[in-house]
Amino acid sequence: MQGTDPLASLAEALAAFNEAREWGRFHTPRDLAMALSVEAGELLELFLWKQGPDDLPARERLREELGDVLICLVNLAGRLEIDLLAAARDKLAKNAERYPVERARGNAIKWTEHLEGARDAKEPPSSG
Ligand SMILES: [Mg+2]
Numbered sequence: 107m108q109g110t111d112p113l114a115s116l117a118e119a120l121a122a123f124n125e126a127r128e129w130g131r132f133h134t135p136r137d138l139a140m141a142l143s144v145e146a147g148e149l150l151e152l153f154l155w156k157q158g159p160d161d162l163p164a165r166e167r168l169r170e171e172l173g174d175v176l177i178c179l180v181n182l183a184g185r186l187e188i189d190l191l192a193a194a195r196d197k198l199a200k201n202a203e204r205y206p207v208e209r210a211r212g213n214a215i216k217w218t219e220h221l222e223g224a225r226d227a228k229e230p231p232s233s234g
Contacts, residue, residue, distance in 0.1 A: 113191055117180050124181070133185055142178035149175055 124130055149171040152163035162168070183190040204217035215223075 111191070113180065116176070117184050120177060120180055121184065133181060135182065135185055138178060138182040138185055142175065142182055145171065145174040145178050 124133065149168070152167055152171060156162065180190065183193070201217075205220070209220050210217075
């Protein structure tokens with residue numbers, strides 16, 4: 107990731123930040139994955155005990171935790187040498203195959219259930 111890509115720019119800034127503090131030795135994939143989960147948990151915690159879809163946490167707290175999640179994700183991807191944008195684009199393409207618009211529009215059914223439905227539709231009716 108190079109150039110004007112904002113994610114690459116963030117990754118470079120994070121690498122410099124971590125290097126200046128000699129934190130690389132702490133950034134094992136395992137610990138970075140755990141940190142990502144912890145930060146996602148902190149984001150989730152903001153929604154705990156909220157009532158209904160319009161009862162949102164303070165925007166600044168959401169902003170901070172979303173930033174933490176992205177930092178951990180970019181650190182982990184960097185440590186694993188995974189191109190996050192390419193990974194996300196590949197996953198989006200896979201999801202487009204898993205969730206064809208004609209089957210997925212307007213519902214939240216998991217793709218495996220779509221497959222089961224398609225398989226059941228092809229099976230002859232049970233005799234028992
Ligand atoms: Mg946090």
